[in-house]
Amino acid sequence: MMHLASVDSAALRDATKAVKDELDVPDGYPPGAEAEAAAAVDRCSAERRDATSIPLVTIDPPGSRDLDQALDIERHRGGYRVHYAIADVAALIEPGGALDKESQRRGETWYGPDMRIPLHPAVLSEGAASLLPGKERLAVLWTIDLDAEGDRTSTHVERARVRSREQLDYQQAQHRIDSGARSHGSRPDDPLGLLAEVGRLRLEQERARGGVSLPLPDQTIHTDGDAWTLRYGTSRPAEQWNAQLSLLTGMAAAEIMLDGGTGILRTLPAADEHATRRVRRAAHALGIDWPTTTPYPEFVRGLDPARPEDAAMLIACTRLLRGAGYEPFTAAPRDTTARVHSAVASTYAHVTAPLRRLVDRYGAECCLAHAGGREVPDWVLEALPDLPGIMRGSSQRAATFGNAMVDLVEAALLAPAVGREFPGVVLEASDKDPRTGTIMIREPAIEARITAEQDLPVGADVRARLVEADAMARRVEFALA
Structure with missing residues (x-):
């Protein structure tokens, strides 16, 4: 919440x-x-x-x-x-x-x-x-x-x-x-x-x-x-x-x-491999274990919507329904x-x-x-x-x-927190510019744009600084700390 x-x-x-x-x-x-x-x-x-x-x-x-x-x-x-x-x-x-x-x-x-x-x-x-x-x-x-x-x-x-x-x-x-x-x-x-x-x-x-x-x-x-x-x-x-x-x-x-x-x-x-890898990174970002031997349907059945991190994971899983x-x-x-x-x-x-x-x-x-x-x-x-x-x-x-x-x-809701650092995981990097991509923040559990001075470490745990939260522009952006 x-x-x-x-x-x-x-x-x-x-x-x-x-x-x-x-x-x-x-x-x-x-x-x-x-x-x-x-x-x-x-x-x-x-x-x-x-x-x-x-x-x-x-x-x-x-x-x-x-x-x-x-x-x-x-x-x-x-x-x-x-x-x-x-x-x-x-x-x-x-x-x-x-x-x-x-x-x-x-x-x-x-x-x-x-x-x-x-x-x-x-x-x-x-x-x-x-x-x-x-x-x-x-x-x-x-x-x-x-x-x-x-x-x-x-x-x-x-x-x-x-x-x-x-x-x-x-x-x-x-x-x-x-x-x-x-x-x-x-x-x-x-x-x-x-x-x-x-x-x-x-x-x-x-x-x-x-x-x-x-x-x-x-x-x-x-x-x-x-x-x-x-x-x-x-x-x-x-x-x-x-x-x-x-x-x-x-x-x-x-x-x-x-x-x-x-x-x-x-x-x-059926979902392609790229989308599946991205959703697996979201699981890692939220601290949820998803063994490689566990099929996607069984992984979803193990999620509890009453837990905030699992609720956010279920939303991330909608990417596989595209x-x-x-x-x-x-x-x-x-x-x-x-x-x-x-x-x-x-x-x-x-x-x-x-x-x-x-x-x-x-x-x-x-x-x-x-x-x-x-x-x-x-x-x-x-x-x-x-x-x-x-x-x-x-x-x-x-x-x-x-x-x-x-x-x-x-x-x-994030606007007053501009300048603060948040833990998260880099979900993906842009093919055109690997210094820009998407991060999953753990708390609050949201996805947002992230930029860095070097190539983003996809799949890695990072700390990111909130640099922009503009409601009128509907934009939230982080920078790799």
């Missing part, structure tokens, strides 16, 4: 506005898009069944209102039946309309510390489309059966009307699971307890196929007057178990699309090995976050068409070729925005 008792908060807010102006961050929605969102009705009511009797619950970060997913789990034929309801955003958006065009422009929800720029207007994303408790809502309902080992045995997907019974955050869900309290009245098996069972089984399935999940800590800015704090929030097991249901559904969706011959996959190539993309197809590829998502260690598709990610509603529509024996709608086929570019551009802008906001606050 980085904390400073007094910061020029007005200057920080000016710098935040400068970031938003520089990156052309969306501010508000066109009147036509707002009007369509407010007047949205179910375009697919004829094919929707009543599933409001399923006792679904949602599990999300505290204070969330854009609820994409709701779940219920029960024992079934010696294994488990998972009901996973996903907000049916496509049914509320007219293809080619003003709201559709605005969501195409945005691509996804943008996140920064203590800030969110949503994909859809709040009247939709936090209202009519959100799976809020006690409200009848439209959903794409996945019913996935698992055997006793957590392996998927069957999948069914359909449009439905659902009603969530309760909204929990991760802390509440974890407390329920740990205490064994029942949330669904007299049911013999608590669905949250079954979430823990299924989550653990799916993590073992992930381990067996060579996949890995990063339980990333959240970076949030907390303000109290002129006191600003940048905190890393820890991930709880319930969050990881819940994420396994999303991965399970994404893998099932990929299989349906491949069998049907039309769809869009989420892909990720190169992710989307691959649409209108004829099932003969060889899917090149289309595997390396972290999932399987073919995989995004279908579970349509309130926050544009591509999900197209993937879900492909699955619904294949499962129902129908042709994929023309509006989906027409959009598929453009989706990778839309999502790539949006992801790059969203990442730039999020990183800029973190850089801004890090610089503001």
Whole structure:
């Protein structure tokens, strides 16, 4: 946690506005898009069944209102039946309309510390489309059966009307699971307890196929007057178990699309050696042992997000996830090995976050068409070729925005420490000028630019002097001491 008792908060807010102006961050929605969102009705009511009797619950970060997913789990034929309801955003958006065009422009929800720029207007994303408790809502309902080992045995997907019974955050869900309290009245098996069972089984399935999940800590800015704090929030097991249901559904969706011959996959190539070496240096910088005989997935599983150095390590590991993309197809590829998502260690598709990610509603529509024996709608086929570019551009802008906001606050919080020396490890040196590169500082755990009068000793423990911390420029720079 980085904390400073007094910061020029007005200057920080000016710098935040400068970031938003520089990156052309969306501010508000066109009147036509707002009007369509407010007047949205179910375009697919004829094919929707009543599933409001399923006792679904949602599990999300505290204070969330854009609820994409709701779940219920029960024992079934010696294994488990998972009901996973996903907000049916496509049914509320007219293809080619003003709201559709605005969501195409945005691509996804943008996140920064203590800030969110949503994909859809709040009247939709936090209202009519959100799976809020006690409200009848439209959903794409996945019913996935698992055997006793957590392996998927069957999948069914359909449009439905659902009603969530309760909204929990991760802390509440974890407390329920740990205490064994029942949330669904007299049911013999608590669905949250079954979430823990299924989550653990799916993590073992992930381990067996060579996949890995990063339980990333959240970076949030907390303000109290002129006191600003940048905190890393820890991930709880319930969050990881819940994420396994999303991965399970994404893998099932990929299989349906491949069998049907039309769809869009989420892909990720294996990390190259240079990126892996850099992440190993980050581990050394943080004082974390990573034996050369320990594979990357096993190393990640040994990290504890509750420890600050491990939380910083998990963030550094995201460098190995670069190169992710989307691959649409209108004829099932003969060889899917090149289309595997390396972290999932399987073919995989995004279908579970349509309130926050544009591509999900197209993937879900492909699955619904294949499962129902129908042709994929023309509006989906027409959009598929453009989706990778839309999502790539949006992801790059969203990442730039999020990183800029973190850089801004890090610089503001470090500004009073200019001139101090910090221990760290040199992560890399520039190919063009080996006297410049990147350092990982141990405390606070940040990466920043470093310069030296001689070639940087890559991988070495060093002491570095903070020479610049400029919030307006979002720049932190060290010099080799």
